[in-house]
Amino acid sequence: MVLRFGKGFVLSTLISIFLTVGTSVAYAADFTTATYRLAVAEAAQEDKDIASFYKDYSYQPLWTGRNREDRERRTAFLSFLETSDFHGLPRSKYGIEGLETRLKSAKTQADLAVVEVEFTKAFLTFARDIQTGVLKPKEVDEDIARKVPYRKRISYLTSLAESTPSAYFRALAPTSGEYIRLASEKFRLRAILNGGDWGHDVPSGDLMGQGARDERVPYIRNRLIVMGYLDRSFGNHFDADVEAAIIEFQEDHGLKADGIVGPSTVEMLNMSAEDRLKAVMVAMERERWTNMERGQRHVLVNLTDFTAKIYDDGEITFQTRSVVGHPDEERRSPEFSDTIEHMVVNPTWNVPRSIATKEYLPLLKEDRFALDYLNLLDPDGFIIDRQAVDFTEFTEEDFPFDIKQPPSNSNALGLVKFMFPNRYNIYLHDTPAKSLFGEERRAFSHGCIRLQDPFDFAYALLAVQSEDPQLEFLETLATGKETTLPLQSHVPVHIIYRTAVGQADGRMQYRRDVYGRDAKIWDALEQAGVALMGQDS
Numbered sequence: 001m002v003l004r005f006g007k008g009f010v011l012s013t014l015i016s017i018f019l020t021v022g023t024s025v026a027y028a029a030d031f032t033t034a035t036y037r038l039a040v041a042e043a044a045q046e047d048k049d050i051a052s053f054y055k056d057y058s059y060q061p062l063w064t065g066r067n068r069e070d071r072e073r074r075t076a077f078l079s080f081l082e083t084s085d086f087h088g089l090p091r092s093k094y095g096i097e098g099l100e101t102r103l104k105s106a107k108t109q110a111d112l113a114v115v116e117v118e119f120t121k122a123f124l125t126f127a128r129d130i131q132t133g134v135l136k137p138k139e140v141d142e143d144i145a146r147k148v149p150y151r152k153r154i155s156y157l158t159s160l161a162e163s164t165p166s167a168y169f170r171a172l173a174p175t176s177g178e179y180i181r182l183a184s185e186k187f188r189l190r191a192i193l194n195g196g197d198w199g200h201d202v203p204s205g206d207l208m209g210q211g212a213r214d215e216r217v218p219y220i221r222n223r224l225i226v227m228g229y230l231d232r233s234f235g236n237h238f239d240a241d242v243e244a245a246i247i248e249f250q251e252d253h254g255l256k257a258d259g260i261v262g263p264s265t266v267e268m269l270n271m272s273a274e275d276r277l278k279a280v281m282v283a284m285e286r287e288r289w290t291n292m293e294r295g296q297r298h299v300l301v302n303l304t305d306f307t308a309k310i311y312d313d314g315e316i317t318f319q320t321r322s323v324v325g326h327p328d329e330e331r332r333s334p335e336f337s338d339t340i341e342h343m344v345v346n347p348t349w350n351v352p353r354s355i356a357t358k359e360y361l362p363l364l365k366e367d368r369f370a371l372d373y374l375n376l377l378d379p380d381g382f383i384i385d386r387q388a389v390d391f392t393e394f395t396e397e398d399f400p401f402d403i404k405q406p407p408s409n410s411n412a413l414g415l416v417k418f419m420f421p422n423r424y425n426i427y428l429h430d431t432p433a434k435s436l437f438g439e440e441r442r443a444f445s446h447g448c449i450r451l452q453d454p455f456d457f458a459y460a461l462l463a464v465q466s467e468d469p470q471l472e473f474l475e476t477l478a479t480g481k482e483t484t485l486p487l488q489s490h491v492p493v494h495i496i497y498r499t500a501v502g503q504a505d506g507r508m509q510y511r512r513d514v515y516g517r518d519a520k521i522w523d524a525l526e527q528a529g530v531a532l533m534g535q536d537s
Helices: 011-023 025-027 033-044 046-057 068-081 096-105 109-132 154-163 163-171 177-194 217-226 240-252 263-269 273-289 355-366 436-437 454-462 469-478 517-527
Strands: 297-302 305-314 315-327 336-345 375-377 404-406 416-419 443-447 449-453 483-495 498-503 508-510
Touching: 033 046, 033 109, 033 336, 046 109, 046 154, 068 096, 068 163, 096 109, 096 217, 096 483, 109 154, 109 273, 154 163, 154 217, 163 273, 177 273, 217 240, 217 263, 240 263, 240 404, 273 517, 305 454, 315 436, 315 454, 336 454, 336 469, 355 404, 416 436, 416 454, 469 483
Parallel strands: 297 483, 315 443
Antiparallel strands: 297 305, 305 315, 315 449, 336 416, 336 483, 375 404, 498 508
């Protein structure tokens, strides 16, 4: 047999192999002969990580050897590949059937060496997909600025070689309770789809509440029954049981929980099991992107839920409503993780240039004294005399002034902001526009996150470092001066986007895809080979 080596294969590799192998008969019995090792080296040479691993591993097999360890590793891996559908992964991507076929048809040690490296490539692809996601977030949407906790590829191989295979493979997928709940919901929804979805949609119509008798009530009852919110019952009477079920449904879907069936409630009642399944599978991919420790204490902002929460040891210890970025492309809030370092009491608002030039400059052109609560500063930081400026001379590109709003009750940032310096200029803050927190869909800002209860949020953050956090904060506020209060222990903050969220009691909550990001992710997953209905259905 003649081995043909690619141009990347160097003489030093050949020498290293022959020096390691020698001519021992024992190596031949274990089919780690020079022929096998040379073939492994050739097959691996195009992938520097794989080539480096096998060189350090003395070109011994991980998968195709005859010893018990290799057989267990191979069997465990092939078995684990069969769970790809359960995890919502693209089964066809890993060539499961092809691996088994080529292994059975291998006739020579060189054939086995090629199969050995193919196993390794499939393993590395599957390991990364199941642990940190199939997709690269920013390639789907540039506002998903998520730093995925990728592991070094070679570390997968070295860890595998030193581990019990079955336990190692089980530990690859996210182990969070949320991931497990999502996987369980995926299984449930697939079963529902196999049975024909939820049944007939609820017709639209006038507002309806307790006491009403309407031909649409049976549709509402049936939908609530099949979704698990109502025991089996009959009739067109909107009774107390239906109302209680509707309130529970509304709470689970981020709606105003008033027991009244209106357009928003009908919209969410008619959300198909297929759309819910897509949301769950997208959420599983997002969970893989954030497969890391969030912090013993951390802040979680779910953009689709319009809430901000503080978690301590896995429990919600504080929660408030939020207002997030408007759905307009330039105003959407990005997704990323950072660390809150300090808060600023009585903040000055430094108006972003995009707002200054796109929104405020046109107003100043019409009336130079418009927006008189704002200060315009020259490049040296001095407040300009508007009387001496003709704003019609400027364009968005050459507008030379900075715009600031001094601390006040009417300041756009309110009376406190919470800072985690980032290149997106996003932070959490108070707001004088309190009425917006009463809205069901609270997407109105320019990207920053407004909090309904910012003072209580401040007290909660300061509580771990102050004997009287409320007094400390209010005394600082009373000065009227811009003041920075540092956090002695910085707090991780995660701005996420989840339209399907599991609850500890096992019930899922669903939200609208306010920015259309989940739809983009699902399209990308489908293109990558993910199937809505898999073999576990």
